[in-house]
Amino acid sequence: MNGGIGDVRRLFSSLWQLIRGQDQRGRKVGWMIGLLRPYRGRLILMFVALLLETGAGLAPPYLLGKAIDSGIQTGDVAALDLIVVAFVITSVLYAVSTYAETYLVGWVGTRALQDMRERIFSHLQSMSIGFFTRRSPGVLISRMTNDVEALNQLVTSGMVTIFSSTLTLVGVVVIMLFLDLQLALITFLTFPLLAIASVVFRIVSAGTYRATRERIAAITAHLQETLSGVRVVRSFGQESQHMATMTELNEQNRDVNMKTVYLNASYFPAVELLAAVGTAVILLYGGSQAIDGAIQIGVVVAFVGYLTRFFEPIQELSQLYTTYQQGMAALDKIFDLLDTPPDMVDAPDAIDPGTLRGEIELEGVWFSYAEDEEPTEDAWALRDVDLHVPPGQTLALVGATGAGKSTFAKLVARFYDPQQGIVRVDGHDLRGVQQRALRRQLGIVPQEGFLFSGSVRENIAFGRPEASQEEIEAAIAAVGATEFVAALPDGLDTEVGERGIQLSAGQRQLVAFARALLAEPRILILDEATSNVDVRTEKTIERGLERLLHGRTAIVIAHRLSTIRRAGKIVVLEGGQIAEQGTHDELIAANGPYAKLYGAWSDSTAA
């Protein structure tokens, strides 16, 4: 029951903020209503169905009372039959309009939320790579999934509850007042009791239910972790330790759930008691009135019937609190994302450079991943880099981790813009080139080949879906993957699973190589592309590399001496600066840092 009072205070402060427009809820809700606009027609139909449903739902107690007063009491069988017919018609009408209302609300709400998902997705895709490195992937994914789901509650059941419960409540009050003013006012005495009890219950239980969700999430997380780390648990023989943790979590879960049992055990029976009190009061007071002849007996019976219909909407409305809170929290999070403007959009006058020759030029380039205007001295990943790569040349980048090799490659792909200096391809400043026109002509093979779920074929043709069977097979042959693909259960049509999990790291890398080759890139970037594959795969790729590098500009970041030695130019990076550059023979002759690195390698193989 902790946090009950705090929650009440929070409810009021959020209402106050809503009134004053401080958290821009008005704008956000307005935007959400805008999502519904395309479905106006269905929405109007839904409201019609809702009105019919509410009206038809209110009729039965009245008709029952009428049947007693106008049919049974007067002995008028014809009137009785008529009322029964009306009863059946309203019941059927109720069922039919409920069907229409449920279906339409589900349709419009779900459709609007799917539209919202697509908007978030395309907004995300317009963001730069820098944005993705700064944000946790889990959080971004959750915006499209969990947060949209949380809104679902608000949009579908919340919307219906507000309208149907309010309508029902108003309807019941009006009918009761119309049937008998005095009896109605006495019945309404139960209203404040019920309303207070319900609101307090919802607020207190919202906190408790949150606690139960947290407890069960902790259990699931612990179980998940024990399963992922099962090798460690087994090899250290620590099963009893995990069992003890589980017992503790399990006990916490049981205890916090017990609180919800107590809460429910006090609230729901209390509501039933209140209903019985109401019935007793109506019978006692209304009964006396009926005996005195002030009202008809059917009215008393109708009142008893309306009592429960009067309780339901109050209970439902009180439930809105939780739905509203969760939905709004989700909406705030989604807006936090949608309000972030995309960085690195193409300039309006950006050009399509046409087919590239593949000339790369860096001029006085300074780059830092830090977002500050003035990065600290250590934060520069590249400092004052000048470099020219003529078309068709293979450039090998050498240096320790953190020397700036990958950063160099990322600037050429324009994943980032440098803080100072210019990156040019074929003489065009990249900031004036359409990003997609540039990237379509790049082939990047990263350290870990990332594959998408789908078949091997789809993955290889990722960059050029229109590629023919022959072209795909040629690409596979060129990287030496023919044997491995043929050995797969369904050949090219084998599903690779999420992130390509069904393939080994080496096989994934082969597919990534074929994918890059098939895209017929003008500039090829291999970023430590072979560091994670085993001996045999490595050798196959080596053989294909010749074919891959032929006739195009390439930037190679590699560990293997054989690859580096073959490069037209070797650049040694140290702390973001070019330490030296030249061919293998030139650099060995210069006896600088490269020669020392080479010496170290020769020593260690001899060791």
Add this chain to the structure above:
Amino acid sequence: MRTYRRLMGFLRPYRAQLWGSLALAWAGMGMTVLIPWLTGKAVNAIKSGNQPDLLPLALAILGAAILRLGLIVVRRVVAGKVSLAVEFDLRQRFYAHLQKLDLGFFDSQQTGQLMSRATVDLQSIRFFLGYGLIFITQNLLTITLAAVVMIVVNPLLALFALIPAPFVVVAATRYNLVSRPAQQEVQQRIGELTAEAEENVSGIRVVKAFAREEFQFQRFQRAVGRVFDQSIYATRLQATFSPLIGLLPQIGIALVLLVGGRQVIDGSLSLGAFVAFSTYVAMLAGPLRSLGMAMGMAQRAVASGNRMFEILDREPAIQSPPGAPDLPPGDGSVELRGVTLRYGDAAPALQGIDLDVEAGKTVALVGPSGAGKTSLVGLVARLYDPSEGSVRVDGADVREIDLGSLRSQIAFVADDSFLFTATVAENIAYAHQEATLEEIEAAARRAQADGFIRTLPDGYETRVGERGLTLSGGQRQRIAIARALLADPRILILDDATSSVDATTETEIKNGLREAMAGRTTLIIAHRLSTISLADEIVVLDGGTLVDRGSHEELMAGCGFYREIAEHGLADSVFIQRDLEEREEMAKL
């Protein structure tokens, strides 16, 4: 039926509470049935102008309601306790069993499958045992009581009033059975959508690199469309069944009005009984509906129970024999004799391996992936049992000694070391929980981890692991080394990094390893020359067989396969990454 009986076994410890809550539920239901009867009486009193009877009847209604309140509150608390206790027991039992099962079992199971047993299946069993059973008996009782009262008062009218009842149960059961899979399919498709979103966020570099944003958007749209279609299907089911189930009792009321109204007019039924009848029919709607729901619940619980028992019935393949002695004292010699290991029906992972490792020596295992290196070290810790042959540690066959005593003398350090979501200190003290902070820090210092741990936000109290701070591979490995050092095993098993780390880290790891290996038998799965150089002897594996063994020089000279691996296969990361300073210092020596 057998599964059903076994499920009921979980309730056995709570028999007393269960009967108690049933008795309370019955008494409470008795009160619920009594109230409309009293209301009917009141209507009769009103009709006959019997003012004095009205107050006692109103008080009786109030009394019955208060009594019902008491009964239901106690019933809910007792039943809630039982339900939670059953849930607790089920989870403990399942988890404890998982802790006993062998690694071979986990290799053959998908984590997702096990998780779904532990969450979805456990949930449906506990709902049935905790609430479903009580619902069923309670609702059956309400229906029976109401029906009996109605039949006693007026059999003909009762017949008409009860006509829709079976249809409600059938419709509700049917709805429950079709809507559940439909809802699960919605969840399944949301899962697919999540995976799609996840791939796009994780693979955004590839998407951007190939300029395939539009294509990926279409893929996402398809996933969104699939969620939409299924949601609409589930909504339509709800939109159809829910009003239908609501309509059926209304027909009962209409029949009561039609037939009962005539009976009141011709005087064969009192007005009060008529009102009571219509109240009963309305009142039955809820119990009939939840009876249907509980029937669906029972069916699901049996299906879930079958899946659950499938795991609970599985005997752990690797256990200590009863009364097994502890591992005899020794310094950690290892002996493999004619060992063949098969996982399931696949080709053997190891075949005919004979290997002796003297106590205190370091042996490097070298070979391409799939050569059997990981399987071999797994056998030593008895994570698996060999299909043929025997494994001995300090002279004792590992199958004949106490498992705990064996594993406490073996520690693993993997290249991609798994850390639990806990503080750094807790992770280091994992296998030796009574360790003091001084001991933990000492181990971290020896593992060359103390330096970077102190730079973490909360030092040794920083939470790491899946739900904590993400550490680099090199950092995780050094914590794992400290963890192994603190466990102080006779045998150390290392799996070195295939991925690249920078020069300083590599040196630090190597120093840490050297420290960890001192005075114990060490098996290294080696991928790089710098770790191989730590070994006394190198064993070359290929395709599950032992190809050759010897020193680096001997193998370079005599083993073609090893030469091939050493020259091309091992990550010669030293070339790129050993920092220049170290080179210069070494040059001075």
